[in-house]
Amino acid sequence: MKPQENQAPVDRSRLLPEYRTLLEEIDALGGPALETLSPQEARADSEVRLALLWGAKDEVAGIENLEIPNGEMKLKARLYRRSDARRTILFFHGGGWMVGSIETHDGPVRTLCNAARANVLSIEYRKAPEAPFPAALEDAEVALLWLRAKGEALGLDAERLILAGDSAGASLCASLAIRARDLGIPLAGQVLIYPATDLSGVTGSRQEFANGFSLQQSTMIWFAENYLSGGTLPSDPRVSPLLASDLSRLAPTLLITADHDPLRDEGRAYAQRLIAAGNDVCYEEWQGTIHGFFIMDRAGKTARKLIGRIGEWADGLWNRHDDGKRGGG
Numbered sequence: 001m002k003p004q005e006n007q008a009p010v011d012r013s014r015l016l017p018e019y020r021t022l023l024e025e026i027d028a029l030g031g032p033a034l035e036t037l038s039p040q041e042a043r044a045d046s047e048v049r050l051a052l053l054w055g056a057k058d059e060v061a062g063i064e065n066l067e068i069p070n071g072e073m074k075l076k077a078r079l080y081r082r083s084d085a086r087r088t089i090l091f092f093h094g095g096g097w098m099v100g101s102i103e104t105h106d107g108p109v110r111t112l113c114n115a116a117r118a119n120v121l122s123i124e125y126r127k128a129p130e131a132p133f134p135a136a137l138e139d140a141e142v143a144l145l146w147l148r149a150k151g152e153a154l155g156l157d158a159e160r161l162i163l164a165g166d167s168a169g170a171s172l173c174a175s176l177a178i179r180a181r182d183l184g185i186p187l188a189g190q191v192l193i194y195p196a197t198d199l200s201g202v203t204g205s206r207q208e209f210a211n212g213f214s215l216q217q218s219t220m221i222w223f224a225e226n227y228l229s230g231g232t233l234p235s236d237p238r239v240s241p242l243l244a245s246d247l248s249r250l251a252p253t254l255l256i257t258a259d260h261d262p263l264r265d266e267g268r269a270y271a272q273r274l275i276a277a278g279n280d281v282c283y284e285e286w287q288g289t290i291h292g293f294f295i296m297d298r299a300g301k302t303a304r305k306l307i308g309r310i311g312e313w314a315d316g317l318w319n320r321h322d323d324g325k326r327g328g329g
Contacts, residue, residue, distance in 0.1 A: 010212030015260055016288035018300030023214065023290070035222035039098055039129055046099035054107030054297045058114055068123075070142045076124035077143065078102045079154070080113040086157040087118040087318050089191075090147060094167030094292075096223030097128050097136055105166075108295050108307060112164070115311025118318075119156055120164075121147060125172070128223075132230035133239055136168075140176045148185065160188040160321060162314055163251070166294045167263070168223070170195030174241040174270070177250050187251035189317045191310055193294050194256060194263050195270065197242035199224050200234035203265035213260050215291040220262065242270050252280040254313045256306065258289035282313060 012020050034042045061083035067074040089112065093105040102124050113120045125139035144161070151158025163173040170192040177190045210217035228234060237244040253274055257267035264285070271283035286293070289302060297303045 012212070012260075014288060015290065016300065016302060018302060019260075019288065019290050019293065019296075022296065022299040023212065026214075033216065034099070034219050039127075039226065043099050043127070046095065047101060047104060050095070050100060050104035050295060051106075052298070053292070053295050054303075057107045058110040060110050060113045066121075068143055068146045070139060075126075075139055075143060076102060078106075078109075078122045078124075080109055080120040080122070082113060082117055082119055085118050086155060087116070087160065087314075088147070088151065088156045088158060089113075089116060089118050089120045089162045089164050089314065090144060091120050091122045092125065092140060092163075092165035092169030092172045093122065094165065094169045094193075094294075095127075096219070097133075097168045097227040098223055099127070100168070105295060107297060108303065111297075111304060111307045112310060115307050116162075116314040117311070118162075118314065121156075129226040129229045133227050133232045134230075136172055136227075137175055137179075137238060140172045141179060144176060144180065144185065159186065160318065162189045162191060162317070163187060164191035164193070164310070165195075166193035167291065168196065168227075169193075171197065171239070171241070175238055178237075178241060178244060178247070180251075181249055188321060189252040189254070189314065190250070191314070192253060192255045192267070192270070193306075193310075194258055194261050194291055195241075195267055196220075196263050197266045197270040198240045199228070200240055200243070201266065203262075203269075205264040205266075206262040209260055209262045209264075213262070213290050215262055217262065242266055242273060247273050247277040247279070250274065250277070250279050252282075252317055254282045254310065255284070256294075256310075257283075257285045258291055258293055259285050259287050260289060261291040263291060284309070 060080050062081035064079040066077040068077050093100045102122050109122050123143045126135040148158045165173040173190050255271045257264045274281045
């Protein structure tokens, strides 16, 4: 989004060249900020803009569009299959709980399917403000319970699921992992890609990268206000998992942050709290990157490097689990 004229110049000198170029192109294009549009207009605009950030899409063994019963409605879902695997990732897309979709993340999820050598079930959850919190988290839980019930019939291993998501989707994963622990549902792991973990705080990175680095402070505020428009407080640990009183006994975690991201500091803080609570955590801060780089394949090679790293971590996690079973662990 183009910075406002009265805004102080931003320092992009430490960004990777691919993201400096991308941000300069976005500046040149201009266009209205999302928060100046209606939610419906913002959603339509984002469907085009976000999808354009990915280039050529990978082939996968198979794709199935599914519907998950959820009371009187049905959630859309898309299953990306690996013909040689039963291992499964349950994926939730980003977009500030207001925009984004299965379609905007189709490219990176295909690549994730191949990189992790696993099936990926991508979920279309309800969006704010039409469906404010707790709708999205309720949908995430419904998807998890459905997959555990139907996984065997679909040829999927639902007993060793990895949860994964980017941005708002990562926040849903973090909250869902806590909920799964409380329900006694085992998870193999969780992949949190630059999650929002504290909607009540103002961190150093939220101030330092408030403008000019793909995710604007004004847009973040707009997202949160709409997501919480049902009356939930930003300090509620279900929307701000960093504030949860108990983060022990959670699934092994890969937590990724971008160093030029307003959400960087709360991602760091969440990793630190998970480690302090005794969890198995791999925290990586990717240098020279910006919020959203998981879906920015057209900018350069870093998005695919990130997804390759996620696949490597997931594969290692599942292999250790298999080795433990063979060894009697």
